[in-house]
Each structure stands twice: as C-alpha cells, then as structure tokens.
C-alpha cells in the first residue's frame with residue numbers, strides 16, 4: 001500500500017513528563033504529519049527541573065526492539081536522540097549499517113536543558129562514528145563544541161565556523177542552532193562543508209519570550225526528519241519545522257506542566273487554528289437535518305391526502321390532479337438533477353445524478369402517464385405550490401453551488417422513500433393506488449435514496465460551516481415544499497383547495 005504519511009522512527013531516551021525525549025518526538029512527528037515509532041535506548045527519571053537517574057536496559061534488548069521494527073515496518077526516516085552509553089551508540093550504528101534507512105537525523109544529545117549529562121564521556125568517539133553515517137546532525141552550541149573538539153563558541157559567526165569544521169570532519173550536513181546564544185535574534189543555519197564548495201543556508205529568527213524550552217532540540221530534529229522524508233529538501237524542511245517550533249513555543253505558556261523549564265506545546269498552533277473540534281461526519285450531518293424536519297414529516301403523515309392514499313379512500317380526482325402536478329414537477333426536477341450532474345465533482349456523482357434525471361423523466365413518468373394522458377399533462381398548468389417548489393430548485397441549480405443544490409434535491413428522494421415505505425405496507429392487489437404505493441417503496445428507489453443521502457452528507461461534511469448551514473436551510477425549505485405538495489390536492493382540512501386550479505373533469509380517467 002502506498003501512502004504519503006512518512007513512517008518515522010525515534011531512537012531515544014524517555015521523559016516521563018512528556019516534554020523531551022521519545023515522548024516529545026512522537027508528538028512532534030504527529031504534529032508534523034508523520035507516523036511516529038519509538039525504540040527506547042534509556043529510561044530516564046527526569047522532569048522539567050532535572051534528571052534524577054538513568055536506567056539503560058541491556059543492549060541485547062535494544063537490538064531486539066530495533067529489529068522488531070525493521071523486520072516488519074518500512075522506515076522512511078530515523079531520528080536519533082539520547083544514546084546514553086558507547087555500547088548503545090555502537091549497537092545503533094551497527095543496526096543503521098545493516099538496515100540503511102533512507103534518512104537519518106542525529107540529535108547528538110549530551111546534556112539536558114537542566115545541565116545534566118545524558119551521554120557518557122567515553123561514548124563521544126562512538127558518537128562521531130554515528131555522525132558520519134547521518135544525513136544531518138543537529139547539535140546545540142555546547143554539543144557542537146564537543147563534536148569539534150574545541151571550546152564552546154560564544155558568537156553566531158563562531159558557531160557557523162565551528163559547524164563548518166564539524167561538517168567537514170564528519171562529512172555530514174550540520175544544523176547550527178542559536179538557541180544557547182544570548183540576544184533577541186535566534187538564527188539557525190544549515191552548514192554543508194562536506195562537499196567541494198561549503199554552503200551556509202541561514203534562516204533568521206527571533207527569540208520567543210518563554211522559559212518553556214525543554215525538549216526544543218528533540219522536537220526540532222524529529223520535525224526535520226518527518227518533513228524531509230516528505231519534501232526531500234533540507235531547506236524547505238527546516239523552514240517548515242522552524243515555523244512550527246516557533247508556534248509551539250509561542251503557545252508553550254498555555255500549558256501548566258512542571259515548575260522548571262516547561263515543555264513546548266506541540267499542538268498549540270494546530271489547536272488554535274483548527275481546534276480539537278473536527279468536522280462532523282456525513283452521517284451526523286444528514287441525521288441532524290432529518291431530525292430537524294421531524295415536525296414536517298409528522299405533518300405529512302397526518303395529511304388527509306397521504307392517509308387517503310394509504311387506505312385507498314382518496315378521491316380519484318384529487319389523486320389524478322396530484323399526479324398531473326407531479327408530472328409537471330418531474331419535467332423540471334429532472335432538469336435540475338441534470339444540472340447537479342453537470343456540477344458534480346466526481347464521475348460517480350455525475351453518473352448518479354444523470355441516472356436520477358433519466359429515472360425521473362422515464363421511470364416515474366411511466367407511472368404518471370398510466371393515469372393521465374400525456375396530452376392532458378401537456379395542457380395542464382403548474383399550481384402555485386408546484387411553481388414554488390420548482391422555483392426553489394431551479395434557482396439553486398442556477399446559482400451553481402453544487403453542495404447547496406444537492407441538499408435542495410435530497411428531500412425529494414428521502415421524504416418520498418420514507419413515506420413510500422410506510423404506505424407500501426398498506427398496499428394489496430385490489431388497492432386503487434397500488435401502482436403509486438409500489439413505485440416509491442421499490443428497492444432501487446431505496447438504493448438511490450441511500451446514495452443521495454451519502455453524496456449530500458459527504459459534500460456537507462467537506463464544506464465550510466457557512467455552506468453547511470445553507471445546505472441544512474435549503475434541505476428544510478424543500479422538505480416544506482414536499483409537505484405543501486402533498487397538502488395541495490385536498491388542503492389540510494380534507495377539502496379541495498380554493499386557490500388551487502379547479503380540476504377539469506377531463507383529467508379524470510380510469511387507471512388501466
């Protein structure tokens with residue numbers, strides 16, 4: 001299965017307070033669009049104040065963890081953090097030599113933000129070997145000095161020069177970070193002196209005013225590995241990762257975690273922009289609309305026309321008048337369905353609406369013409385109720401907003417299917433209106449209705465909020481037109497309606 005979500009493995013130590021190490025890496029990978037995996041090198045009893053103790057499990061168990069991942073899962077990028085001992089460092093180096101993951105980012109963790117050591121002094125040689133195997137190393141200022149075997153740099157220019165020497169020495173791209181320097185400016189730079197022409201790509205930045213910087217290095221290196229696995233461009237990956245990191249620092253003070261250097265807020269920017277509120281599911285939207293029209297549905301069920309249609313007592317003239325109006329309705333309704341087909345975003349939806357348009361003119365009209373001669377339908381004029389419904393649909397079609405248009409079309413499917421299904425139970429061979437009752441309870445109409453509900457729900461779930469609101473409104477308006485349409489032939493009191501055109505006697509004809 002191909003996927004664009006990079007599978008990123010963090011090999012690092014733990015931080016039970018969740019701000020640094022593996023816990024930070026997993027959050028960072030997720031926040032930057034990756035699938036995070038983690039192999040633990042060392043268990044660290046630490047918090048935002050400091051490190052209390054470190055437990056390094058047997059290296060044989062580290063190897064088992066590494067193999068358990070690589071024997072099963074494709075790895076798109078590896079981020080390496082705390083290694084604790086020379087033995088661990090060598091085991092990771094050997095695993096890398098064998099597995100050869102396509103991207104390796106090494107954050108050469110030696111000292112925690114609190115000042116505590118996280119790497120044995122004798123492991124520094126082994127770390128150098130590992131650096132040669134990495135694609136990018138991301139040392140902070142003191143770590144850079146150790147890799148260079150020089151005193152700690154105290155200016156940005158000195159950091160860049162030292163980074164160039166480290167890059168040349170290990171043949172690796174170096175991210176020089178200004179985090180440990182003083183001053184309002186906080187630049188980062190990619191330094192590449194491994195090739196013939198050394199390059200420095202600097203990304204300027206300003207210091208965010210916060211003491212919550214615990215785990216910035218862990219988080220940045222994980223973000224870089226994740227972003228690079230997608231774009232294959234270090235500068236691009238750094239710009240994106242740094243923008244995300246700054247935002248996560250800006251939101252850090254909204255967290256209340258610990259009394260020392262607090263963690264960054266890995267999802268701060270994301271939550272502020274989108275919130276944890278997700279869009280509703282298609283099913284939630286359509287179920288909401290359906291319950292919103294429960295009053296209209298209840299009124300339809302109680303209409304004398306609908307009750308009479310079900311029990312067969314409905315006046316034949318009223319039924320024929322209704323069918324004539326419905327035939328006029330279908331003529332333009334099918335044109336609006338064709339418009340939905342024209343606007344549809346996918347071939348499947350295009351085909352669905354086109355098939356429904358065809359069904360409305362050919363399928364349903366057959367029923368109508370079995371009761372009313374086509375010439376009579378041709379001579380009839382639409383009633384005010386019919387015109388009102390059609391005007392709403394035709395206007396929605398003319399406006400050209402697909403989502404709103406299909407929401408307007410939905411009650412015609414859904415309410416007819418719903419009413420049809422209930423009335424069909426009353427059908428029997430001698431029932432005067434059995435041909436009508438069976439048309440809308442038919443299995444293929446049920447299938448079309450389910451498809452229409454799915455399509456409209458999907459469009460609503462993907463739409464922005466104002467469009468979704470407009471969809472819900474027009475759905476209710478059209479459900480109201482359905483009610484008016486069923487009410488028109490008899491009126492709610494069960495009499496013929498005064499303002500509707502009178503039924504010419506010639507419209508009545510015995511069903512075949």
Ligand SMILES: Nc1ncnc2c1ncn2[C@@H]1O[C@H](COP(=O)(O)OP(=O)(O)OP(=O)(O)O)[C@@H](O)[C@H]1O
Pocket residue numbers: 020111112113139140141177178179180186187188205206207208209210213214215216217218219220242245246249
């Ligand atoms: N206050 C801040 N404002 C903006 N960016 C910051 C701030 N502090 C750190 N950064 C950025 O965070 C990244 C990592 O910084 P730093 O060099 O301090 O890493 P580190 O010491 O490895 O981090 P840690 O050990 O806390 O995980 C760098 O890109 C740096 O520019």
Ligand SMILES: Cc1ncc(CO)c(N)n1
Pocket residue numbers: 012013014015020021022044046081082109111112113118214215216217218
């Ligand atoms: C496990 C771990 N890795 C890295 C750091 C550096 O911040 C830390 N504090 N803990």
